[in-house]
Amino acid sequence: MRSSLLRRFRIIFSTFIFICFILVFIDFRSLIPTRYTNLLLYLQFIPSFLKFTTLQSVAAGGFIAVLALTILTGRTYCSFLCPLGIGQDLTSRIGGRIKKKFRRYGYKKPFTVLRYSLLAITLIVTMLWGMYMITLLDPYSIFGRNMTYFIKPLVIILNNFLAGILGRFDIYSLSNIPVKGFTLIAYSIPAAFFTLVVLLSLTKGRLFCNMFCPVGTFFGLLSKVSLFRIKFDESKCTRCGRCSMRCKSSCIDFLNHDVDITRCVDCFNCVTICQDKALSYGIVRFKKKVHETDESKRKLIIGSALLLLGVSRAANGQVKTAPKPKKDSTVKESKTFPVCPPGGLSIAEFNKYCTACSLCINACPNNVLQPAFKQYGISGMMQPVMDYHKSFCTYNCTVCTEVCPTSALRPLVLEAKKLTQIGKAKFIKDNCIVKTEKTACGACSESCPTKAVHMIPYEGNLVIPETKDDICIGCGHCEYACPTVPYKAIYVDGNPVHLAAKKPENVQSEIKTPVEFPF
Amino acid sequence: MKRRDFLKTSVGAGLAAGAALSLGGYDKLWMPASSGSKFDMVAVMGGNPDAMFDLGIQELGGMGAFIQKGQKVLIKPNIGWDVIPELAANTNPLLVKRIIEHCFKAGAKEVYVFDHTCDNWVNCYKNSGIEKAAKSAGAKVVPANSESYYQKIEIPGGVKLQSAKVHQVLLETDVFINVPILKDHSSTRMTCCLKNTMGLVWDRGYWHSNDLNQCIADFALYEKKPALNVIDCYNVMVKHGPQGVSKEDIVLMQSQILTTDWVAGDAAAAKMMKMPVEKIEYIPMAHKMGLGNMNLESLNIKRIKM
Numbered sequence: 007m008r009s010s011l012l013r014r015f016r017i018i019f020s021t022f023i024f025i026c027f028i029l030v031f032i033d034f035r036s037l038i039p040t041r042y043t044n045l046l047l048y049l050q051f052i053p054s055f056l057k058f059t060t061l062q063s064v065a066a067g068g069f070i071a072v073l074a075l076t077i078l079t080g081r082t083y084c085s086f087l088c089p090l091g092i093g094q095d096l097t098s099r100i101g102g103r104i105k106k107k108f109r110r111y112g113y114k115k116p117f118t119v120l121r122y123s124l125l126a127i128t129l130i131v132t133m134l135w136g137m138y139m140i141t142l143l144d145p146y147s148i149f150g151r152n153m154t155y156f157i158k159p160l161v162i163i164l165n166n167f168l169a170g171i172l173g174r175f176d177i178y179s180l181s182n183i184p185v186k187g188f189t190l191i192a193y194s195i196p197a198a199f200f201t202l203v204v205l206l207s208l209t210k211g212r213l214f215c216n217m218f219c220p221v222g223t224f225f226g227l228l229s230k231v232s233l234f235r236i237k238f239d240e241s242k243c244t245r246c247g248r249c250s251m252r253c254k255s256s257c258i259d260f261l262n263h264d265v266d267i268t269r270c271v272d273c274f275n276c277v278t279i280c281q282d283k284a285l286s287y288g289i290v291r292f293k294k295k296v297h298e299t300d301e302s303k304r305k306l307i308i309g310s311a312l313l314l315l316g317v318s319r320a321a322n323g324q325v326k327t328a329p330k331p332k333k334d335s336t337v338k339e340s341k342t343f344p345v346c347p348p349g350g351l352s353i354a355e356f357n358k359y360c361t362a363c364s365l366c367i368n369a370c371p372n373n374v375l376q377p378a379f380k381q382y383g384i385s386g387m388m389q390p391v392m393d394y395h396k397s398f399c400t401y402n403c404t405v406c407t408e409v410c411p412t413s414a415l416r417p418l419v420l421e422a423k424k425l426t427q428i429g430k431a432k433f434i435k436d437n438c439i440v441k442t443e444k445t446a447c448g449a450c451s452e453s454c455p456t457k458a459v460h461m462i463p464y465e466g467n468l469v470i471p472e473t474k475d476d477i478c479i480g481c482g483h484c485e486y487a488c489p490t491v492p493y494k495a496i497y498v499d500g501n502p503v504h505l506a507a508k509k510p511e512n513v514q515s516e517i518k519t520p521v522e523f524p525f
Numbered sequence: 526m527k528r529r530d531f532l533k534t535s536v537g538a539g540l541a542a543g544a545a546l547s548l549g550g551y552d553k554l555w556m557p558a559s560s561g562s563k564f565d566m567v568a569v570m571g572g573n574p575d576a577m578f579d580l581g582i583q584e585l586g587g588m589g590a591f592i593q594k595g596q597k598v599l600i601k602p603n604i605g606w607d608v609i610p611e612l613a614a615n616t617n618p619l620l621v622k623r624i625i626e627h628c629f630k631a632g633a634k635e636v637y638v639f640d641h642t643c644d645n646w647v648n649c650y651k652n653s654g655i656e657k658a659a660k661s662a663g664a665k666v667v668p669a670n671s672e673s674y675y676q677k678i679e680i681p682g683g684v685k686l687q688s689a690k691v692h693q694v695l696l697e698t699d700v701f702i703n704v705p706i707l708k709d710h711s712s713t714r715m716t717c718c719l720k721n722t723m724g725l726v727w728d729r730g731y732w733h734s735n736d737l738n739q740c741i742a743d744f745a746l747y748e749k750k751p752a753l754n755v756i757d758c759y760n761v762m763v764k765h766g767p768q769g770v771s772k773e774d775i776v777l778m779q780s781q782i783l784t785t786d787w788v789a790g791d792a793a794a795a796k797m798m799k800m801p802v803e804k805i806e807y808i809p810m811a812h813k814m815g816l817g818n819m820n821l822e823s824l825n826i827k828r829i830k831m
Contacts, residue, residue, distance in 0.1 A: 036647070166673070176635070181668035372645050400645045402607050402652070445736040446806070448712020449729075453643060457765050461711045467804060469712060487643075489730035512773040515763045517799060519777050523568050523828050525796040525821045 012287060013274040016085055020092045027089040031153035031368050032161045034183060040408040043365075049087055051221055052144040053411030056359050060413045073228065080232040081225045084215055084271040090145035091215055091222075091271065093152075094207035098254055101208035108209045112247075114256040116269055121216065121223045128220040136385045141362045142195070143220050146411075148203065150363035151196040151388065158368060159185055186396060192377040195388060211254030216269045226268030235290050236270055236277065238263040243284035249276035337437050338493050343500035344381035345392035345429040345480055348399070349407035349415035352503040353382065359414035362388035366406035366415060372397045374482065375406060389414075392428070394482030394498055399428075401455040401481060427507040429480030429498040431459055431473045437495035440470040450484035450496045456510045459484045459496065471496065476508045562586040565824040566784040566793065571831035574620035574759045577781040581755075582627060584827050585783055591752045594632030596699040600624055600664065601751075603706045603721055604640035604655050606768050607648040613760035614769050615649070616706045618658035620757050620781070624704060625662035636664040637694045640724040643768075646670040667694050675727040682814075683743035685736045690727040695749055703751035703787065707758045707794045709766030709774075713738060715805045716767050717794040718754045718787035719745055742810035745787065745817075754790045756782040758797055788817025789824055796821070 023046075030043050047053055047068075054068035072083055084091045102109030128139040141147060162183050169180040206214045215222040229235070240263050250258040252275045257266035277285050343353065347366065350356030367375045367390050374397040375390035382389060390406070392399060407418045418426060431450075439447040441464075450471050451459045458478035461469035471484075473496075480498045488494040567584040569577040582588055592598060602616035610618055621638065628636045638659040642649040646668065650656040656666045668674065675690035695701065705721035713720060722744050723729050732740035758780035765774045778797060784790040788811045795802045802808050802819055812819040 170673070176665065178665060178667045182671035182673045184671045184673075371647065400607060400648065402648060403645075439734050443734070443736070446712045446738050447733045448710075448737075449733040451711035452767050455768060455770075457770050467806065487730075487733075489734035510770050512765070512771045514773050515776055517763045517776050520570070520780070520797070523570065523780075523796075524799065525568075525793050525826070 010278040013278040016272075016274055020086050020095070023087060024089060024092040024096070027092075027149065028153065028157070031150060031365065032158045033368070034158065034162060034165070036369070036371050036405070040369075040405065043369075043409050044411075047146075047365075047409075047411040049083075050146045050411055051083065052140060052361060053146060053363065056361065056412035056414070060359060060416075066413065076225050076228045077232055079234045080229040080267065080270060080272050081222065082272045083225060084212070084222055085273045088145050088149075088221075090149040090152075090203065090219075091212070093149060094203065094212060094214060095254070095273070097204055097207040098211050104208070109211075110251045111211050111253050111256045113250050113253075113259045116257075116266060117217045121218070121226075124218060125220045125223040136358060137361060138385065138387075139220070141360070141388065142199075143218060144361045144363070145215075145219050145221055147361040147363035148199050150365055150368075152200050152203070154364035154368050155188070155193055155196045156200055159187065186373050188377055189379065191379050192388070211256065212269075212271055213256075215271065216255055216257075222271075223268075229267045229270070232267070233289055234287060235267055236265045236272070237286050237288060237290060238265070239284045239286065241284075242282045244282050246282070248279045248281070249285055252276060252279045337434060339432075339434070339497040341497065341499050343429075343502050344378065345394070345482065345498055345500035346382075346504075347375060347390055347392060347406050347415055348404070348423050348426045348428050348504070349410070349418045350428075350504065351416065353386075353500065354502070356414050357382055357386045357389065359412050360386070360389045361412055361414075362390075363411065364388070364390070365409050365411065366390050369405045369409045371403060371405060372400045374399050392482060392498075392500075394485040395494075396486075398453070398483040398486040399481040401483075424479065425507045425509060427479050427501060427505040429482070429500040430475050430478050431480070431484050431496055432499050433459075433471055433473050433496050434493070435470070435495070437490050437493055438470060439490060439495070440464055440468055444468065447489070449487040449489055453483035453487040455479075455481065455483065456507070458510070477510045479507045562590065563825060564827040565786055565818075566782065566789055566821075566826045567829065568780065568782050568793065568826060569829045569831065570778075570780045572779065574617045574757060574781065575623035577759075577779075577831065578620055578623050578627070578755065578783075580829055580831065581781055581783040584829070585753070585785075588627040588631035591702070592628055592631040592633050592700050595634045596632075597635045597637070597697065598628045598633045598700045598702060599637050599639075599694055599698040600628070600659075600702045600704055601695075601721060601725060602638065602640060602655055602704040602757075603708075603716075603724065604649050604653050605643045605724060607642075607644035607652050608769065609652055610654045611760070611775075612769050612772065613706060613762050613775050614708065614767065615653035615655060616704050616757045617759050618654035620755065620759070621655050621704060622658040622662045624702060624755060625659055625664045628702075629663060633700075635698075636662075637667050637698060638664050639667040639669040639692060639694060641669040641692065641727065641729070642724070667692075669724075672727055678747065680743055680747050682746050684739050686732065686740040686743035689731075689744065689747070691725050691747075691749075692727075695725055701749055701751045703754040705754070705756055706761075707756055707797060708762040708769075709764050709798065711766060713741070713805060713807065715791070715795055715798055715800060717756060718751075718790040719807055719811060738806035738810060741807040742814060742816070745811050746814065751787060752785070754782075754784050754787045756784075756790055756794055758782060758794070761797065763798060786817040786824070788812050788819050789821060790817075792819040792821055793826075 049068045051072050057066035131139045166182050169182045250260045255269040257269035346353045346356045376393040377388045378386050378391040381391045404423045407415045451461050456477045458474045462472045464470035482498045485497045488496050562585045567581045569581045602621050604615050606614040608614035625636050679688050705717050708716050710716040758778045760775050761778045762769045762774050763776050791808050792802050
């Protein structure tokens with residue numbers, strides 16, 4: 007095949023995928039059913055692989071399809087399915103508009119040492135210590151954070167602007183959404199990567215994918231055995247160099263009729279631009295000369311795959327440094343553990359599988375999920391943590407557990423979620439309005455969906471809160487509602503391992519249906 | 526400009542009201558507000574929420590007694606919780622729908638519905654069934670989830686609450702109809718007419734931390750008072766309020782109370798809950814401040830059993 011249709015197909019297909027990804031991440035009105043989100047995320051390599059290591063079912067086998075696709079067609083994943091890759095194609099295009107020079111690439115030598123080192127470091131770190139490198143470098147997660155931290159707020163601001171205009175005309179189909187930013191420090195890493203990716207792609211095409219991205223490097227290695235690839239017909243080539251100039255991966259050495267298959271992302275720009283029909287995409291016929299390095303590299307591929315498969319096992323044996331308890335204080339809230347979202351099973355388990363893609367942070371209708379900075383320790387940087395000063399976990403909701411692509415949050419049916427205790431409410435009487443002001447309050451108890459926080463008689467006609475651990479699920483509505491400052495009079499202390507709460511018991515009231523008006 | 530004019534007239538009205546108060550007590554102040562019907566309160570028992578309202582409003586002279594043609598109406602139900610209608614944490618959607626229909630029949634230009642919810646507002650509006658019911662009757666269901674919808678107002682004479690941020694729709698409408706549901710409440714013991722106003726304001730936390738009962742009573746001083754209170758006592762949450770845990774918290778009372786005097790409405794509601802009125806502190810407070818009459822014996826009450 008060498009028709010220009012290939013490139014057109016790539017553009018149409020990837021545009022569609024990219025728009026879907028954007029919609030999923032900016033869906034602040036929760037209009038997209040989670041099954042569509044799951045469908046879209048099924049083929050994301052790292053999330054799917056992580057899900058597979060925990061679920062080991064076909065339902066999580068998207069990454070196998072991706073591996074097969076790569077072995078068959080090369081790095082088509084990078085051009086067709088990776089949202090960060092597609093996004094970079096877009097910024098490259100913009101770069102070309104800014105300065106023509108930015109879109110004239112030409113052949114460049116690969117950063118061999120850097121990219122293979124990064125891949126190796128990622129594998130080793132993941133195996134020995136945890137998800138740090140994957141969290142930082144997984145392209146899907148980087149894309150997710152870009153959307154969450156930088157694009158979605160813009161969309162909400164636009165929405166609020168439109169909602170304001172419509173509101174003047176008495177139309178309320180759009181509503182104002184309070185823009186709740188994260189703590190400033192949470193933006194540091196996402197901002198660094200956003201800048202890096204945007205700058206590199208604006209001026210250098212797919213350099214990020216061929217220098218930093220461990221998934222790209224890994225697929226590059228796999229591509230060495232791929233069936234379909236870009237081929238030169240040396241007899242037709244006039245060495246005009248157009249292909250090389252248009253190659254976003256800077257991987258076409260047209261003088262030697264060589265395409266660096268480890269860097270080629272199958273964008274088909276070269277096939278389209280070649281006026282002499284010298285370039286085509288098709289089944290490769292292996293040349294006689296054999297690369298001496300092939301064997302060792304194949305071993306590396308197999309080794310890496312095995313290492314990756316062994317990751318979950320190896321990591322299981324690791325002792326996690328649990329977050330340290332804060333110093334005790336009589337009126338300060340003394341959280342010993344952060345609260346990790348329902349479905350996480352335990353903080354350690356959750357930290358192990360989350361890549362901080364932030365999809366759940368976006369999907370949460372209550373904005374209770376906030377990126378952690380130091381709550382979980384370094385292993386949990388940017389991972390979602392329940393922030394009950396910002397909001398609370400709504401009782402009738404399981405969205406975060408449904409959208410999680412890596413199974414860091416396992417799906418929970420609503421009835422199970424309502425009995426999943428992610429923390430326990432702790433009451434600090436000395437902070438409570440009822441005690442300090444001697445006036446009624448009860449904001450905590452009124453918010454409590456299980457009545458684990460209930461009111462008991464206090465002085466005079468006053469009532470004061472009391473907590474019941476066994477039916478508390480740690481939703482944090484009490485903490486959120488508590489009006490005291492700066493420290494709350496009631497707060498939720500996280501459960502390092504999630505527990506099962508008891509179902510709240512209830513008996514029929516003594517008050518009966520009236521037959522006469524009592525007045 | 527309109528809003529400013531409105532505020533000016535409101536302040537004027539407030540002053541006039543204050544003057545009337547100092548001269549002649551609250552009875553005179555409430556006289557013009559009453560509809561010309563001979564009853565201060567109509568209590569209906571034994572029907573469905575919509576049928577009971579049809580009867581009750583008829584006894585008060587019809588909706589036309591409260592709404593003039595072309596006016597904008599705010600209906601403020603309780604939509605505070607993400608709970609299904611059967612569990613009665615929110616006002617009955619059937620009732621809300623029927624009131625809206627009566628408003629339009631009486632010539633209302635526009636009817637608005639909102640509540641500043643406690644749970645996630647989208648879920649509350651949806652799962653309470655009120656959004657659908659209100660929209661099907663032609664009302665505008667307005668969001669109240671963002672501070673940008675609220676404007677600061679003054680409450681002259683408030684003991685603890687001298688100002689509050691209220692939803693702009695309250696300021697922009699001509700008639701305010703209060704449609705609470707009667708429920709047990711964990712701290713104030715009962716929520717009904719007066720406490721339903723907490724869904725009109727933005728900063729509820731201030732009320733909780735500054736003498737909740739007094740703030741509830743204080744807000745009733747604000748010049749924009751309900752022309753009519755319709756208390757939903759169809760299914761009544763008698764414990765674990767205001768959110769409820771399960772159906773065991775609910776008692777079927779099949780009743781409804783319509784009144785122009787919200788303090789009287791709350792006093793009657795307390796009786797339904799078999800609770801001494803004095804225990805619900807904001808009721809005697811509001812009574813003493815002259816905002817209504819909690820002595821039901823002195824009122825002309827029409828009781829209807831269907």
